[in-house]
Amino acid sequence: MKTTLKIEELAQFILGIFLFSQLDYAWWWFPALLLTPDIGMVGYLVNTRVGAFTYNLFHHKAIAIAIGLSGFYLNNSMLILIGVILFSHASFDRIFGYGLKYPDSFKNTHLGSIGK
Numbered sequence: 367m368k369t370t371l372k373i374e375e376l377a378q379f380i381l382g383i384f385l386f387s388q389l390d391y392a393w394w395w396f397p398a399l400l401l402t403p404d405i406g407m408v409g410y411l412v413n414t415r416v417g418a419f420t421y422n423l424f425h426h427k428a429i430a431i432a433i434g435l436s437g438f439y440l441n442n443s444m445l446i447l448i449g450v451i452l453f454s455h456a457s458f459d460r461i462f463g464y465g466l467k468y469p470d471s472f473k474n475t476h477l478g479s480i481g482k
Contacts, residue, residue, distance in 0.1 A: 375458075375460040375461045376457075378453070378457040381453075382451075385434075385450045385453075386450050389446060391447060400451065400454065401455070404424070406424030414472065417472065418468060419469075421472075422467055425466060427453055427456050427457075430453035433445055433448050433449035433452060434446050435449070463477055463478070463480060464477075
């Protein structure tokens with residue numbers, strides 16, 4: 367099952383690349399922005415509960431899709447870009463086993479424990 371999930375996430379990451387290619391931004395913006403959603407880890411400087419909240423806020427695919435769709439609805443390319451980057455980053459992270467966090471520990475995710 368683990369391999370199947372990784373393949374699914376890889377397909378979603380490729381979808382993110384395709385969606386980005388449809389936007390009017392230079393190609394180098396994609397790799398330049400891909401890791402920016404990790405700013406959500408800053409919450410861990412406060413404590414694990416706040417960290418899990420902020421991390422999940424920047425890594426939840428439904429939020430990414432909502433932002434991207436609002437960009438389409440409002441004809442706002444910046445919102446579309448943000449949605450695509452958030453979605454792509456979440457898929458990229460999950461390929462490597464980094465899932466949404468539980469508030470007790472950074473290593474405890476919806477995909478299981480990181481490092482196992």
